[in-house]
Amino acid sequence: MSQDSPFSSAAPVLVPMPAERPYTYAVPEGMRVVPGSIVRVPLGPRQVAGVVWDGGAEPVDVRKLRPIEQVFDCPPISRDMRRFVDWVSQYTLSPPGMVARMLLRAPEAFDPEPWTEGVKLTDQRPDRMTGARERVLAAASDGFAWTRSGLAHAAGVSSSVVDGLREQGVFEAVMIPPRPVVAAPDTAYAAAELTPDQRAAADDLRAGVEADGFGVTLLDGVTGSGKTEVYFEAVAAALEKGRQVLILLPEIALTHAFLERFQNRFGVKPAEWHSDLPPRMRERVWRQVAEGAVKVVAGARSALFLPFRELGLIVVDEEHDPAYKQEDRVFYNARDMAVVRAHIGGFPVVLASATPSVESRVNASQERYGRVVLSSRFADAALPDLRTIDMRRSPPARGGFLSPLLLQRMAATLEKGEQSLLFLNRRGYAPLTLCRACGHRFGCPVCSSWLVEHRFRGQLICHHCGHTQKRPDACPECGTLDHLVACGPGVERIAEEVVAHFPEARTIVLSSDIMGGVRRLRLELEAIANGDADIVIGTQLVAKGHNFPNMTLVGVVDADLGLANGDPRASERTFQLLSQVTGRAGRTGKKSLGLLQTYQPDHPVMQAIVSGDSELFYEREIGERERTGLPPFGRLAGLIVSAPTRAEAEGHARALRLAAPNASDIFVLGPAEAPLSLLNGRHRFRLLIHGGRRSDMQGFIKAMLAAGPKVRGQIRVQVDIDPQSFL
DNA sequence: AGTTCGCTGAGT
């Protein structure tokens, strides 16, 4: 950028590793670098890409000083982006180098995209005409440049035909510039047809974008109220101003439907950004975002670190989704960092959700965020009738998990030729296996949580660390044969019960265990939407945004699951999940029903779901959190230590108490509560810090980090947001 | 993060 003056003899360079500050490199005679320049520098024995940073180069022993090797021919990282990296680094207590690493994740993109060689028609005619040659000439008669293989393919001939013509001078070789990854969106492609409600909401958002300046709006609309079409109007407004737009989605790999909706409105698909993107595509998207050629990116949380030139709007869809939290290396919540990014850039953010997070609701009620409410569903999408089934009064048959009331409804639905969905957020067959002879329970040898039986695969699997073993026939403790029993239900076991009751029905199980990955899953979902199944049994992946037009019954097998797991957000998560799942029914125009099997029908979450009154839930939950000091109102600077085994967690907690004698509370969590990511990384344990004033915690954590190298290497911190702290 | 350094303890 023009206000950045160039460095001459030495420059600070942020390298992609956990450096606390930029390193100083010599700038060779005649080389020109400015803050933001992407450079290749020697680091120890290797060469890495780094970013020239701001501020003066700190003086360093000339014998240590090494020269910048190369300045990449690439737009420099903007000043806003550099401030963002510094801010995220401070806020997350991660070294700035590690944050910078996230924006240098496309190493091949730093060199300009190569032009490819192609061919173009000349005035020369071929010596002899053949059928193949005629087709090639016809295909190329538009006068544009073609790639050899592209032309051959279009003409239905082999590329040697093209080569032959080129040798005769019928074609000349030309260089073709890199093709854009996506065409420019057309804001006038298909003007939105909006209801008066939606129109009012869209105008609100549009006004925010047109006013040009920072602001956060919570777009709060029930499932099926058309949130997407409404925020597309804000996207259009930003595009009309010539700005770039970022739309964050929780799990981009499964959001095929979203891309289509975008295309219906803007005529083209947005550029995608997520971890499954092929490397070549990844580079091109990165480069073209940096050059400003890509106008709209739909991406996962890491898209927040793309080097936008003229970012003018961020939309965070499903803002409550836990997938926005990154829980390794740099711990951050992309939703909150999006707000920060917008604050730095001076442009608006839209947070959209049918079930907003409690933090966002609090921010809205305290008027730090604006709030736009969409209350009505589309005309053909009636709300489902929602009821609880009190499992104390209508218990399942012995050995079963489905209440007679639910089975009765399933039978009626099947009779009508409509589909049922049974939801249970637990993979596998049974969460615990034990020996009836001696009482031995199968625990994971690596991390001491229970092994989950997967009967289809004949395996016992630890859902915690991924440890797998074959399910034995005999008890390893007492040797008794055939006395192992499964305790509790998983989706496979529910499927068994369903097949026993409805042998003639087409039953399908959907969980992340299915073989064949995302592609297969998409096919299965399509098949269900086409009516190729009568009863679907699924884990939480069926809760996410798919439309099944003939699905008129949703049964939640265990609505209480997740309410009693020690997570301070247990109620909130359960409310959000149950809202989403029951929202799968009633999008059909047909009369539909949602049934929740629960032992706590009076629990506020069940009451809120059944009454359809989410205000009821939020008011209660916010009051409860204020009272107990849980996030976002926390008053305690408490630590939660979690580790692969309880004994280990306790050991670490003891060490932390010694290192930080002034810590108010150190809680210990066993393996059942420790997140999966814990064991995949290299660290041994992690700290979760809930509540408290951020500044207090930062001081506290820094004191602890200063306490010694033993603690330093192992601490990972995740801080729950104090809603004021990032504005 | 990725690499080298240096200590410990088992092995020739």
Next chain:
DNA sequence: CTCAGCGAACTG
């Protein structure tokens, strides 16, 4: 005395 195996330290 050598060397694998591991944790700690350093990278400009």
